[in-house]
Amino acid sequence: ATPVSYDYVIVGAGTSGLVIANRLSELSNVTVAVIEAGDSVYDNVNVSSTTGYGLAFGTAIDWAYQTTNQSFGGDIVQTMRAGKAIGGTSTINGMAYTRAEDIQIDAWEALGNVGWSWEVLFPYYKKSQQLQIPTEAQAAAGVTYDAADNGFEGPLKVGWNPALNVGDVHTVLNETYAALGVQWSEDVNSGRMVGYNRYPSHIDVALNIREDAGRAYYYPIANRTNLHLYPNTLAHRMTWDTTAQIPTANGVVVQAVNSTTPYTISANKEVILSAGALASPLLLELSGVGNPAILSKYNISTVVDLPTVGENLQDQTNTGLAIDTAGNTSYSGTSDYVAYPTAADIFGSEITNISATVLAALPSYAATVAAASGNVTKASDLLSFFKIQHELIFSTTHPVPIAEVLLTPSGTAVDCEYWALLPFARGNIHITSATAGVPAAINPNYYMLDWDVTGQIQVAKFIREIFATQPFAGLLGTETKPGFDVVPQNATNAQWQAWNNGVYRSNFHPVATAAMMPKEVGGVVDTSLKVYGTANVRVIDASVLPFQVCGHLVSTLYAVAERAADLIKSEM
Numbered sequence: 001a002t003p004v005s006y007d008y009v010i011v012g013a014g015t016s017g018l019v020i021a022n023r024l025s026e027l028s029n030v031t032v033a034v035i036e037a038g039d040s041v042y043d044n045v046n047v048s049s050t051t052g053y054g055l056a057f058g059t060a061i062d063w064a065y066q067t068t069n070q071s072f073g074g075d076i077v078q079t080m081r082a083g084k085a086i087g088g089t090s091t092i093n094g095m096a097y098t099r100a101e102d103i104q105i106d107a108w109e110a111l112g113n114v115g116w117s118w119e120v121l122f123p124y125y126k127k128s129q130q131l132q133i134p135t136e137a138q139a140a141a142g143v144t145y146d147a148a149d150n151g152f153e154g155p156l157k158v159g160w161n162p163a164l165n166v167g168d169v170h171t172v173l174n175e176t177y178a179a180l181g182v183q184w185s186e187d188v189n190s191g192r193m194v195g196y197n198r199y200p201s202h203i204d205v206a207l208n209i210r211e212d213a214g215r216a217y218y219y220p221i222a223n224r225t226n227l228h229l230y231p232n233t234l235a236h237r238m239t240w241d242t243t244a245q246i247p248t249a250n251g252v253v254v255q256a257v258n259s260t261t262p263y264t265i266s267a268n269k270e271v272i273l274s275a276g277a278l279a280s281p282l283l284l285e286l287s288g289v290g291n292p293a294i295l296s297k298y299n300i301s302t303v304v305d306l307p308t309v310g311e312n313l314q315d316q317t318n319t320g321l322a323i324d325t326a327g328n329t330s331y332s333g334t335s336d337y338v339a340y341p342t343a344a345d346i347f348g349s350e351i352t353n354i355s356a357t358v359l360a361a362l363p364s365y366a367a368t369v370a371a372a373s374g375n376v377t378k379a380s381d382l383l384s385f386f387k388i389q390h391e392l393i394f395s396t397t398h399p400v401p402i403a404e405v406l407l408t409p410s411g412t413a414v415d416c417e418y419w420a421l422l423p424f425a426r427g428n429i430h431i432t433s434a435t436a437g438v439p440a441a442i443n444p445n446y447y448m449l450d451w452d453v454t455g456q457i458q459v460a461k462f463i464r465e466i467f468a469t470q471p472f473a474g475l476l477g478t479e480t481k482p483g484f485d486v487v488p489q490n491a492t493n494a495q496w497q498a499w500n501n502g503v504y505r506s507n508f509h510p511v512a513t514a515a516m517m518p519k520e521v522g523g524v525v526d527t528s529l530k531v532y533g534t535a536n537v538r539v540i541d542a543s544v545l546p547f548q549v550c551g552h553l554v555s556t557l558y559a560v561a562e563r564a565a566d567l568i569k570s571e572m
């Protein structure tokens with residue numbers, strides 16, 4: 001193939017990668033290549049449909065990564081979905097646009113990431129966003145927002161689904177949640193997430209199609225002559241300038257899907273890995289950046305000794321309850337009723353005890369997590385992270401939400417998906433071969449720690465309370481999932497756990513596999529998202545988030561990528 005060379009080579013035309021591609025190629029004197037394993041999904045109705053969540057699962061645009069056996073989580077393998085397309089996972093996700101709790105981003109700075117706080121990131125959330133205001137009918141049905149918290153001129157269209165239910169369920173739910181102490185929240189994207197709200201989506205309201213990263217950040221500028229996207233092209237690994245003193249990437253080995261011949265795309269300035277939290281750490285390892293003990297197993301020479309590459313993996317787990325509506329009503333619409341309760345909301349009078357119990361358990365959690373990583377992550381570092389996380393969860397003055405409760409009234413039933421937001425478990429992802437594209441060993445260690453189990457179960461109990469609270473209770477009939485025959489009204493945690501272990505799934509929010517943290521505490525990238533020990537390799541995607549956030553991920557990833565693009569430009 002013809003030799004090709006660009007200033008910046010980005011791996012992954014996904015949620016984050018396309019932000020970087022767009023912002024860097026705004027500079028006409030800079031050349032940018034983007035390498036993407038998937039194809040265009042511009043005309044794929046499984047993507048564009050605004051009511052078709054799940055249609056793309058299991059199709060060619062779903063990587064459907066498999067975990068290792070989850071020994072704490074029912075001894076089963078889980079599927080972790082991720083998009084393989086121009087637009088990445090934003091083409092197959094649930095389109096929810098909810099950010100994070102402000103103090104949760106401030107915690108990044110508390111970890112030692114100077115310059116990464118809510119105050120710094122907030123303008124970037126807004127920079128990426130183009131809020132479309134709700135219709136009168138939607139506003140009448142309860143949709144609210146605060147203009148000061150939203151951007152109106154960014155590339156990413158955000159708004160309320162035309163299929164949003166404008167019936168009276170909202171009023172019923174609002175009163176029900178208020179009775180449970182969960183108040184209406186004016187704007188979930190203000191940095192204060194706790195409460196009940198009707199969140200917006202990333203959607204093009206006028207066209208009634210999904211707004212994915214391709215439509216927001218790529219197609220409008222695809223004709224720039226200094227930007228070249230290589231679809232259907234798998235990145236294998238980076239190449240290094242052997243004359244440089246500090247490891248300096250000078251290209252990426254790639255292979256087109258219809259070819260058997262790999263070739264190299266050269267990078268004059270930087271290589272940026274934006275392949276996602278379940279792919280970027282693998283590209284580092286395949287390029288010799290990682291734990292020498294792992295690299296040597298596959299005869300990969302160590303270029304940078306950075307053992308925590310692929311560690312600190314954090315995901316959540318998702319379970320569902322359902323109840324019929326006894327013929328009282330027939331709802332329709334999207335799953336846009338969300339509650340973000342605090343630990344105090346769901347644990348009630350037990351909260352002080354639980355807080356103390358978890359606090360006392362943190363040293364053993366840290367030891368367990370460290371041991372599971374072969375002590376590549378250090379118990380003392382983990383303990384300091386866990387103390388920050390404990391304070392976020394159990395603060396008596398400003399706690400973050402601890403669960404997402406998503407209600408979908410459909411036909412004559414109400415489905416309720418839920419997930420505990422902040423498990424303490426950390427897992428890892430590593431290569432199993434020196435060959436790119438071979439499935440990795442992905443181990444999120446679901447339910448490794450007591451809190452992770454207790455949290456998920458307590459949310460289920462709280463949902464039963466929601467179902468039993470008026471006025472919502474008046475519209476409901478019999479619980480169908482799990483049902484009182486399967487998990488009795490006064491079930492023990494062991495009974496809940498037995499049921500949960502058979503039905504839970506990944507919540508598809510993996511983060512932190514190349515975490516932004518000081519190197520001394522196990523970080524992989526610094527505050528400019530540059531990989532430690534390299535001159536010019538950055539990771540910009542969900543891999544760098546050091547902690548899980550309480551919102552869905554894309555809003556935060558767009559903001560992080562917007563800021564990262566500015567950091568790169570400031571170094572030019």
Ligand code: FAD
Nearest residue numbers: 012014015016037088089093094095096235542552553554
């Ligand atoms: P991605 O967007 O995944 O981009 C990575 C890109 O790199 C992909 O296009 C991939 O094909 C490409 N790639 C990977 N490896 C290679 C390689 N070797 N060579 C070339 N290209 C490669 N978040 C929300 O905010 N709201 C939601 O409602 C929501 N729902 C979700 C539902 C599902 C089913 C899933 C899976 C996720 C959901 N998320 C949601 C999470 C969110 O969509 C992702 O966290 C986010 O899109 C990840 O962005 P990223 O930039 O890290 O990676």
